[in-house]
Amino acid sequence: MESTTVARHHATTALTEMGTLTSGGRRVIVITAATAVLWLLGGLGFLFEGLVAIRWHATLFGGQVSVFGVPHQGVLYFVFVGLLAVPALVVAGTIDWDDIANIDWGTLVLLGGGIALANALAVTDATRWLADVTLGTLVGAPIPADAIARSRS
Known part of the structure; x- marks a missing residue:
């Protein structure tokens, strides 16, 4: 019980020292939340529905009738949405290109x-x-x- 009190005190002290959340920090939270929501919803496949053949749509964004003959989540399900988050962070001014190059x-x-x-x-x-x-x-x-x-x- 005492360890949780100490941890809570340490966290409160650290948050106080950090101060309020900056606008850049808020932008990171918004971009991260948008990425997570798109991953949960299945990416951006809904934008291409009807524009691409059904088999290719299922291959890229997930579905039952893919060109590989087996159902899966789609090639672009995670990749496309995740890769969109990187330039979004750069455009929002929350990360430098040099930091991205060092990943x-x-x-x-x-x-x-x-x-x-x-x-x-x-x-x-x-x-x-x-x-x-x-x-x-x-x-x-x-x-x-x-x-x-x-x-x-």
């Missing part, structure tokens, strides 16, 4: 690609196939702890 974009692309790959594997049941191929021969075999216990008795 480790390779790591972000690696993480995004990993998440997209995991989603694709799950949607297509490739994870089940991969498990069957790699571990299927072990079905019915005793687990190592069980094998060790049996060897000692």
Whole structure:
């Protein structure tokens, strides 16, 4: 109980020292909130509905009838909205281009690609196939702890 009181006091002191939220800080909050809302709503796909063929719309923005033959969230679902946030922050004057250039974009692309790959594997049941191929021969075999216990008795 005492630790929460200390933490609350520390937070209050830090907020007081920081002062009120600047206009730049408010712009960052608005851009972040808009990005989160667009991600939750499915991006900007609604702007292109009817303008692009149904299969391509589903491929880019998510849907049941994509050109890949499997339903998914769309290539641009997260990427397009996320990438729009970067220039919005620059235009709003809340971040400098030099700061953007110093971001480790390779790591972000690696993480995004990993998440997209995991989603694709799950949607297509490739994870089940991969498990069957790699571990299927072990079905019915005793687990190592069980094998060790049996060897000692």
